[in-house]
Amino acid sequence: MKAFSNPGYMLANARLEVRLAYTGFLVLIVVGMTTMGIFQWGHVGPWPADIAIYFRGGERAGAMVFPKAFRELVELTHAHAFVMAAVYLVLAHLIIATTAPTRVKLWAVAGGFAGLLGDVLGVWLIRYVSAWFAYTQVLAWAAEWMSFGLLVYYPLRDMWFFPDDED
Numbered sequence: 001m002k003a004f005s006n007p008g009y010m011l012a013n014a015r016l017e018v019r020l021a022y023t024g025f026l027v028l029i030v031v032g033m034t035t036m037g038i039f040q041w042g043h044v045g046p047w048p049a050d051i052a053i054y055f056r057g058g059e060r061a062g063a064m065v066f067p068k069a070f071r072e073l074v075e076l077t078h079a080h081a082f083v084m085a086a087v088y089l090v091l092a093h094l095i096i097a098t099t100a101p102t103r104v105k106l107w108a109v110a111g112g113f114a115g116l117l118g119d120v121l122g123v124w125l126i127r128y129v130s131a132w133f134a135y136t137q138v139l140a141w142a143a144e145w146m147s148f149g150l151l152v153y154y155p156l157r158d159m160w161f162f163p164d165d166e167d
Contacts, residue, residue, distance in 0.1 A: 011097045011155055012162040019159040022094060029087065033148055040141060048138055052131035057125055068127055077120055084116050091151035100136065100154040108150040109164050115143030 001158065011022070044054045054058050057067035068076075092109045100108075118140025125133035 009097050010099065011094065011158045012099065014159065022159060024154060025090065026096050026156055027093075029091070029148070029152055032087075033145075033152075037145075046138075048131075048134035051134040052126055055126040055134075056131055068123070073123055073127060076123060080116075080120055084120075088112055088116055091148070091155075094155040095151050098154040098158040100150070100158075104150060104154070108147045108154075111143045112147035112151060115140045115145075115147055119144060 011019070014022070019089065044051055045060075050060070054056070055068050057065050059065065089161050091132070095105055095108050118136060122133055122137040122140050126137060
């Protein structure tokens with residue numbers, strides 16, 4: 001991480017072993033995002049009505065769904081807040097060290113934070129305030145997906161398609 005303190009540090013100039021380590025990390029992020037998408041789409045549901053039922057309870061496909069208990073939401077928030085904060089921090093540092101346009105960097109970093117914060121807080125708002133917050137949950141997921149796509153794409157692009165030829 002010391003390299004990131006140098007304002008001129010670029011991933012394209014990273015040593016091969018550094019690029020391999022970051023690539024491994026980014027591949028695991030893609031696996032994690034894929035499983036998150038499967039969970040969001042297949043288990044919770046992609047539509048606001050599905051999301052509201054998942055957290056508030058109700059009937060879905062002829063089966064009764066119970067509201068998420070306070071403890072379940074605490075466990076969900078606890079795990080996501082710590083893990084996603086660390087993932088976000090690393091991804092934000094990686095995109096900053098790329099040749100991505102400044103606007104893209106700013107959007108990816110700000111959009112990623114907004115999406116993650118909306119995702120973590122949204123479940124509480126859906127469960128305890130209003131089912132209408134399921135719409136903001138969809139927006140938070142969209143922000144996460146778009147920003148995380150950029151946060152993964154640009155570092156991979158710069159490390160492997162614009163690398164320094166001195167290796």
